[in-house]
Every structure is written in C-alpha cells, then in structure tokens.
Amino acid sequence: MFGRRRTKGIFDPNDLLHTKHHRLGVWDLYVQYEPKLSWIPSSWKVEAYAEIINDLPYLWRTIRDVGRTCWHLLIVYVVLLIGSSLLPALSLWYSGQLLKIVQTAVDDRTVDKRVLFQVAGGRMTCSLIERVSRIVEHRVSSALNNRIKQYYSGHIFHAMARLDVPTYEDPVVSSQLDSVIPTNRHSIVWSTLSGLLNTGTNGLRLCTQSFVLLGVLQEQRDGHLLTLLTFSNHALSLLSPDQGLLGTGGTWAWAATTHDQDYIRMEGLKRLVTGSKHRKELVAGGLSEFLTNRYRKLVDRLGHRAGDFWTQYNERTTLGGLEFLRLIRQPLKELPQQIVFTLRAVQYPSSIPVSLASLNLMQQTSDAFALALTSLAHQAGSIAERLSGLRKLYEAENIQNKVQDGTMPFPEDAQSIRAGISIEFKDVSFQYHGSDEYALRHVSFKVEPGQLCVIVGSNGSGKSTILKLVARIYDVTEGHILVDGKDIKTLRLDDLRRAMAILFQDYTLFPLSIKDNIALGDPENADDEDKIREAARLGGAEDFIARLPDGFDTYLERPVRDLYSGLPEGTKTLFGRSVDHSNFGALVAGGGRDSAGSAGLSGGQLQRLAVSRTFMRSSVSEPKVGLLLFDEPSASLDPTAEQDLFARLRELRGNKTMVFSTHRFGNLTRHADLIMYMHDSVILETGTHEQLLKAEGDYSRLWKMQAQAFL
Known part of the structure; x- marks a missing residue:
C-alpha cells in the first residue's frame, strides 16, 4: 500500500533515517519522510506545485477534447458555478443591511418597512x-x-487493448493502467475538471466575500477583533496534527504488513470457510469442529491486537487525538463571542440585543470564510495530483510495447501463402521475465513450407514456448527466428499474425456469447453466421451448442451481474439463472461463475469451442492463412473426440504449414513430416516417426511405453 504520491527511488522499511515505524496491533506500519526541503513546513506541497507546470499541456488537451464533446454543457456548468460563488457575498450583504435596520430600530425607534421588505425579499x-x-x-x-x-472509455479501452503480453505483464505498466481506470462513478477527467473549477470558483467566492465582509465589519463595533479571534482559532486548528500518521506534512509513502503468524493463520481459516473453493474438501474431511476450535484459540490468543489494518489505524488515530492543542480548540472556539460580547455589554449595555444578532452573524460568517479558505488550500494542494492523473491518462495510449513492430509487409506475394510458410529457429534461447531458468536453450530447427511438424515432450519441456515465439507473443532472448527466410522481427506484426491461426494450450474463452467467441477467430467475417456455424461444425462443437437453451447466444461468462438480496432459500432460479445463496449479504449474482459451469459445459466442450475459433480463421480466410499452430488441442478430449479432431485437422491443413505440440504419441505423429522430441527446454531428437523408432532413443522408448498401455 502506498501514499498519495509516488516518487522516484526505493521505499525501504529498514531505512531508519527516512522511515518511521509504528506498531498498530498485529500490524507494522512504515512511514517514509522525504528529507529534501524537510525544514520547510509542508514542503512536499511546494514540490507538488512545481509539477503543475509540466502537466499543464495535458490540461489544455483535456479542455479541447471535452470542448469538442460537450462544449455547451461545459459552458452552462461554468456559468452556474460562477453564479453560485457570487450568491454567498450577496447574501452576506443583505445580512449586513438587516443589521443596520435593527441598529436603527434600537437607536431611533423607527423602521423603514419598504427597505426591510426589500432586504428580507432579497x-x-x-x-x-x-x-x-x-x-x-x-x-x-x-x-x-x-x-x-x-x-x-474508448480512449482507455484502446490504451489497454493495444498492449502486447510482456508489456501488459510488466508490474509498472499494470500500476499505470490501474491509475487511469475509473474506480467509482466519476471519471478521472471529470474529477479533475470539476476539482479545478471548484477551486477557481471557491477563490472567487472568497474574494467577493472578503470585499463584502470588510464593508460589514467597518459598520460593526469590535468587528475586526471578533474576526481576528475567530481566524486565530482556525489557524490553531491547522497546527493541530489532525491528519494522523499518514497525513503529516513530510509523508511521501507508507507501507503496512503483519508478521504475526497467529493473525495470518486466523485470516486463512476465515477465507477457507467463507469461500466455495474448498467447501468439498472441508465437508468430506469432517473439518468443521477442528477448524472452529483452532479459530477460537487464535482469537483468544490474539485478543484486542487482532483486526484489519484500517480498524487498528482508526483506533490509534482516535486515541491519539488527546493532544493539548486538540483539547483547547473547543474552548477557543467559544472564546471570541464571549470576549467581544463582554466588551459590548460593559461599554454599550443598551445595544445587547443588536450585539447578539451581529455577533452571531459575524461568527457564522467568519467561520464560513475560514472554512472556505481552508478548503481552498486543500483543493489547491490537490491540483498537482489531479493534473498528474490527466497526464497518466493520456500517456497510457503511448506506452511502448516491448515487442517492437517490424516494417516489412508479409507476405510479399499474397498468393505464395497458399503453399505454406517456412519457419527456422537459429540457436534460439528464451527466458520468461522474472525467471532464472531458460524455457528454451540453443534450439535450432527448420520447418519447410507445407510440412506437418509435431513437437513432442512432457509438460514444461518448452513446446508451448516455441509457438508463442513464432506468433511473437514474446521475443527471443538469444538467437534468431526466420519466417520464409526473413527475420521475424522485421515483419509487420499485423501481417504476420494475420497469416497464421493459433490455438494455445492455456487458451481462454471470452466473457461473450458462444457466437462471438467463435467469430472473433476472424473479425473480418464476425457477422457471417453461416461461416460461424461451419467453424463450429469443424471444431466438433455444433451438436452440443444446438442442445443449449440459447444456442449460439449462450454466454460463457455473463459480464453483467444480476442484483438481489434476501431471497427466500427456496428460490433456485432468477431471470433464468441459478441463484447463489452462498454469498451472505452480497447483492450480486450471475457474474463470474455464471459461465461454463452454469451452462453445463465440460472441459472437452470448452476446448472444442476454442478449436472452433481457430477453425474460423483458417477455414474462412484460407487465402490469408499459411501457418496453423496448435498447442495441445486435444488435452481435454476423449479418445473418440481426439481422433475426430485429428481427422478434421488433416482435412483443414491442405497445403498449409502446421506445427502441432502434444505430449501424446498417436495417429498424428505417424503422419508428421517432422517430429521434434523435447525435454528440459532442448530438442533431443528430430526426424520422422519411422526414423525416430529406428533410432531407439527417448522417443522410441516413450512411444512403446504408451503403446504398451493399450495392449
């Protein structure tokens, strides 16, 4: 967890020079202070203001964009704010006039009714x-x-959609994206604009109120003394440390953690019994009484120290609020009226009724003025943060992808792709980000155009990584990949990926309808229902889709949740979907798990949908696709479905190049032009099925081992 601003450098909880440690129950809180300019009160605000200048261009850009979108609403809103900012000063002026009428009535025993009605009406x-x-x-x-x-929303959607995999997986990029995604009903842009406009109109309100207040005070006895005492009270409140441990004037960042094993274990037990993930094991193991006893012992042992961070923090803040300055603030708040009223009662006893009214008016006005001034100071202090939010919003669309685009069109001859695409790895090594182990080590091979290549090996051997590198999901760490004899990094990414159809082992199904899931295999033909149905037939999904109540319109994961609460337990379905009574107190359902499970789809059926999506591209766009990449497409299929899939794949292949990864040895390997046996990130054997059997190496041994199981 971090504070309101982020700075360059490293947050080090063990840096005693720049970090303070606080103990809050089971929590350890570390608060970092910036030493630079630390001798200046609230110096962090001074530095924040300096950032405003760098972020101003983004404000002008925002104003232009909003102006093009809804300039008339923006003008109306600004006019309303300006008008509202002038009303308090006008109301104060009328109050001053009313006091004059009362004073005249006391002194002269006369009242100008016409003026009185005008003032009251005003x-x-x-x-x-x-x-x-x-x-x-x-x-x-x-x-x-x-x-x-x-x-x-379109701006943010595009900024996220354009990112490649390694860039999206970067924690820094993820943090930047999190900062621009709206987390409530207000967008970053609107919060910034409204905040800046309110700051400006608050300044205008203060200026007009100041002008009118000075005029009112000139006509009131001891008015300046009352105002001075009132503002002294508010100045004292600014010195009081109300902001707590996280809001004091040099605080830049903070982090909290707990090392208390009892508390960690207690929270783990709570998650175990409140979620549905472990319910079967909990019930089958008869763990109810054991876990309850263990939990109660932990609760007794922890006592008052247990509690989430914010509960502990708020308790510390409340208990810490008994400093001397806080204790005397309330008496000081009442002191101005008492001093001024006493002076008037002694000096002008006949004016006591007027004094009470005028004192009350000036006290309220002074309080409102002081509070408005404090609010303006806080709003001004947040300007830098608001403008920084605009900068991050616009910079999100300029995040550089780690996989750089090439410049060469591919293929040079659109008709040449019909004969397939060649792939060559030259001494390729690859490491995933953050891993010390190589996923591939010094891998070299070549697949000729139109060949069927099967990569065989156990899970984790590097088969899937080869396919991801061919699709340039990632770039190689060492070595080179050639596609039709050209370095893959020089080819345009859109052209390269348009020329291939790929199904990953760790495929995902989108939170959309079945029809959309298949159609997105070839977006250019996404509205052609006949071709979608043909792709479903080729993928072996047509029959079970037809049995679904909503057919192709069935949602695998409903992206909009139903809302309900307090339904009788007998309510089993609502809006045609199952009701989940396990979420105690929750108001949502129908999302998340209202997907494959609720539709009754098995793992094999889901995999057929993924295969259908791949067939959508390769079957419909045959002139544009010359390379088919399949990563364990039969992992969740039964033997009959697997045999049917392989038959469809051979039918689909035609002259295309096909690279197929699997840990199974079977009918497909017998038809392969090239088999590569992988183990522990390296290629150990290459050849045809017959050649590898004759070599009597690991491939031959594993083939015979699998064949033996069916004898």
Whole structure:
C-alpha cells in the first residue's frame, strides 16, 4: 500500500533515517519522510506545485477534447458555478443591511418597512436561487460526467487493448493502467475538471466575500477583533496534527504488513470457510469442529491486537487525538463571542440585543470564510495530483510495447501463402521475465513450407514456448527466428499474425456469447453466421451448442451481474439463472461463475469451442492463412473426440504449414513430416516417426511405453 504520491527511488522499511515505524496491533506500519526541503513546513506541497507546470499541456488537451464533446454543457456548468460563488457575498450583504435596520430600530425607534421588505425579499431570493442552482448544477454535472466517461472509455479501452503480453505483464505498466481506470462513478477527467473549477470558483467566492465582509465589519463595533479571534482559532486548528500518521506534512509513502503468524493463520481459516473453493474438501474431511476450535484459540490468543489494518489505524488515530492543542480548540472556539460580547455589554449595555444578532452573524460568517479558505488550500494542494492523473491518462495510449513492430509487409506475394510458410529457429534461447531458468536453450530447427511438424515432450519441456515465439507473443532472448527466410522481427506484426491461426494450450474463452467467441477467430467475417456455424461444425462443437437453451447466444461468462438480496432459500432460479445463496449479504449474482459451469459445459466442450475459433480463421480466410499452430488441442478430449479432431485437422491443413505440440504419441505423429522430441527446454531428437523408432532413443522408448498401455 502506498501514499498519495509516488516518487522516484526505493521505499525501504529498514531505512531508519527516512522511515518511521509504528506498531498498530498485529500490524507494522512504515512511514517514509522525504528529507529534501524537510525544514520547510509542508514542503512536499511546494514540490507538488512545481509539477503543475509540466502537466499543464495535458490540461489544455483535456479542455479541447471535452470542448469538442460537450462544449455547451461545459459552458452552462461554468456559468452556474460562477453564479453560485457570487450568491454567498450577496447574501452576506443583505445580512449586513438587516443589521443596520435593527441598529436603527434600537437607536431611533423607527423602521423603514419598504427597505426591510426589500432586504428580507432579497435574502429569500438568494436562498431560492441558491437552491435552484444546486439542483440544476447537479443535473448538468451528471450529464457532463456521463458524456466525458463515454468519450474517454474508448480512449482507455484502446490504451489497454493495444498492449502486447510482456508489456501488459510488466508490474509498472499494470500500476499505470490501474491509475487511469475509473474506480467509482466519476471519471478521472471529470474529477479533475470539476476539482479545478471548484477551486477557481471557491477563490472567487472568497474574494467577493472578503470585499463584502470588510464593508460589514467597518459598520460593526469590535468587528475586526471578533474576526481576528475567530481566524486565530482556525489557524490553531491547522497546527493541530489532525491528519494522523499518514497525513503529516513530510509523508511521501507508507507501507503496512503483519508478521504475526497467529493473525495470518486466523485470516486463512476465515477465507477457507467463507469461500466455495474448498467447501468439498472441508465437508468430506469432517473439518468443521477442528477448524472452529483452532479459530477460537487464535482469537483468544490474539485478543484486542487482532483486526484489519484500517480498524487498528482508526483506533490509534482516535486515541491519539488527546493532544493539548486538540483539547483547547473547543474552548477557543467559544472564546471570541464571549470576549467581544463582554466588551459590548460593559461599554454599550443598551445595544445587547443588536450585539447578539451581529455577533452571531459575524461568527457564522467568519467561520464560513475560514472554512472556505481552508478548503481552498486543500483543493489547491490537490491540483498537482489531479493534473498528474490527466497526464497518466493520456500517456497510457503511448506506452511502448516491448515487442517492437517490424516494417516489412508479409507476405510479399499474397498468393505464395497458399503453399505454406517456412519457419527456422537459429540457436534460439528464451527466458520468461522474472525467471532464472531458460524455457528454451540453443534450439535450432527448420520447418519447410507445407510440412506437418509435431513437437513432442512432457509438460514444461518448452513446446508451448516455441509457438508463442513464432506468433511473437514474446521475443527471443538469444538467437534468431526466420519466417520464409526473413527475420521475424522485421515483419509487420499485423501481417504476420494475420497469416497464421493459433490455438494455445492455456487458451481462454471470452466473457461473450458462444457466437462471438467463435467469430472473433476472424473479425473480418464476425457477422457471417453461416461461416460461424461451419467453424463450429469443424471444431466438433455444433451438436452440443444446438442442445443449449440459447444456442449460439449462450454466454460463457455473463459480464453483467444480476442484483438481489434476501431471497427466500427456496428460490433456485432468477431471470433464468441459478441463484447463489452462498454469498451472505452480497447483492450480486450471475457474474463470474455464471459461465461454463452454469451452462453445463465440460472441459472437452470448452476446448472444442476454442478449436472452433481457430477453425474460423483458417477455414474462412484460407487465402490469408499459411501457418496453423496448435498447442495441445486435444488435452481435454476423449479418445473418440481426439481422433475426430485429428481427422478434421488433416482435412483443414491442405497445403498449409502446421506445427502441432502434444505430449501424446498417436495417429498424428505417424503422419508428421517432422517430429521434434523435447525435454528440459532442448530438442533431443528430430526426424520422422519411422526414423525416430529406428533410432531407439527417448522417443522410441516413450512411444512403446504408451503403446504398451493399450495392449
């Protein structure tokens, strides 16, 4: 967990010079302080303001984009804010006039009724206008927020969709994306614009109130003294450490953790019994009483130290709020009225009724003014953070992918792809990011155009990695890959991937309908239902899809959740979907697991859908696809379905190059033009099925071992 701002460098909890340690129950809290400019109070704000200048270009860009989208709403909103900021000063002026009327009535025993009605009517009109403007302002702001969210949702979607796998897996990039995705009903852009506009109008409100307040004070006895005492109280409140452990003036970052094994074990037990993942094992093992006793012992042992971080933090903040300055703040708040009222009662006893009214007015006005000033200071302090959010939003679309695009078109001759594509690895080695082990080590081979190549080996041997490198999901660590004799890094990525169809072992099915899942195999023909059905037939999915109540419109994972709460336990279905009573107190259902499981699809059926998606591209777009890559496409299929799939694959192949990875030895390897046997990230044997059997190496041994199982 981190504080409100992020800086360069490293957060080191063990750095005693720059980090303070606090013990909160079972939690250890480490708070980092920036030594630079630490002698200046709130110096971190000074440095934050310096960042505003660098981020201003993004503000102008935002204003242009929003202006093009909904300029009329923005103008109306600004006008409403300006009008609302002027109303408090006008209301204050009317209050001052009312005090003059009361003072005249006390001194001269006369009242100008016409002026009195005008002043009273003016105050009522101000209140009415303020009320109406707030309602209109709320509606306009809601419309603005919705329009802005719609506009920038496409921006954020594109920024995320364009990232390649290694870039998306980068923790720094993930953090940047998290910072621009809206987490509530307000978008980053709207929060920034509304915050800046409110800061500006608050400044205008203070200026107009100051001007009117000075005029009112000039006509009131001891008015300046009352204001001085009131502001002294608010100045004292700023010195009081209200912000707690995480908000003091040099705090830059903080982190909290717990090393208490009893607390960690207790939380683990809570997750075990509250989730559905382990329910079968819990019931089958008869663990209920054992776990309950273990949990109760942990609770007794931890006592008051147990609790989530924020509970412990809030308790510390509350208990720590008894400092001297906090204790005397409330008496000081009452002191201004007491001093000024006493002075007036002694000096001008006849004016006590007027004094009470004027004192109350000035106290309220001074309090409101001081609070507005404090609010303005806090809003101004957040400007840098708000502008930084705009910068991150626009920079998200410029994140550089780690897999760089090539410049050469592929293929040079569109008709040549019909004969297949050649692939050559030259001394290729590869490591996944963050791993010390090589997934591939000094791998070299060549697959000629139109050949069927089968890569055989156990799980983790490197088979899938080869296919991912051919599709340039990742780039090699060492060595070179040639496609039709050209370095794969020089080819345009879109052209290269359009020329191949690939099915990964760790395939995923999208939270969309079955029809969309298959159609996205070839987006250019995504609306052709006949071709979608043909792809489903080739993938062996047509029959079970037809048995589903919604057929091709069945959702594998419903992306919109149903809302419900407190349903009777007898309610088994709602809106045609199963009701989940296990989420105590939850208001959601129908999402997440309202997918394959609820549709009754097996692992083999899901895999057939993935195969159908691959067939969609290769069968429909045959002139554009010359390379088929299949990574364990039969892992979840029974023998009959597997045999049927292989027959379809041979039918589909035609003259295309096919690379097939599997840990099974069977009918497909007998038809292979080239077999590569892999083990522990290296290729140990290559050849045809007959050649490898004659060589009597590991391939031959494993082939005979699998064949023996069926004798």
